[in-house]
Amino acid sequence: MSTRDAPACTTGGLTPAEAMAFVAQHGIVLEAARRGAIPSLADAVAGEAIAGNWWAHAQGKRIFAATRAVREAADVLVCRLVDGKISFVHARLWPALARLADRFPRERLARLREVHGSDGRHCVEEIPFPDWLDAATLAAGRRLDEVAARDALAAVLDVPA
Numbered sequence: 001m002s003t004r005d006a007p008a009c010t011t012g013g014l015t016p017a018e019a020m021a022f023v024a025q026h027g028i029v030l031e032a033a034r035r036g037a038i039p040s041l042a043d044a045v046a047g048e049a050i051a052g053n054w055w056a057h058a059q060g061k062r063i064f065a066a067t068r069a070v071r072e073a074a075d076v077l078v079c080r081l082v083d084g085k086i087s088f089v090h091a092r093l094w095p096a097l098a099r100l101a102d103r104f105p106r107e108r109l110a111r112l113r114e115v116h117g118s119d120g121r122h123c124v125e126e127i128p129f130p131d132w133l134d135a136a137t138l139a140a141g142r143r144l145d146e147v148a149a150r151d152a153l154a155a156v157l158d159v160p161a
Helices: 014-025 043-045 058-073 090-100 133-145 146-154
Strands: 028-030 077-080 085-090 111-116 123-126
Touching: 014 028, 014 058, 014 085, 014 111, 028 043, 043 058, 058 077, 058 085, 077 090, 077 111, 085 090, 090 133, 090 146
Parallel strands: none
Antiparallel strands: 028 085, 077 085, 111 123
């Protein structure tokens, strides 16, 4: 995402709700990294391309709030689909992902979830593919035409693994 592609914001960045809309609009979004045509949520929240770690950015708290809202959304898959980086995939693309699952390393399709223990520590839980998908979505993926699935996932199919 170039700076010119970042949303114009007068309030200093996207709100968590706007971040969700951003993921829904784009379908596949990286949390912080940028790869090819796949946008970065951190850049979108900041309103500019971020050089370096987003934690140190002036909008770091807003970025954190937005990424956590997206990570907690039921209609967003959090995985490492693109280049092993944290990737957000909106539910509208899950049938295409199911249809073309054999084109991706299985571990990149695992759903990631932060689990917080009573001691305050957290760990990342991985739910393997396709265990996190419901039967209706799997069935929709089987019915989906391969060309339509490739078109839906073109941005990630063109990115080196």
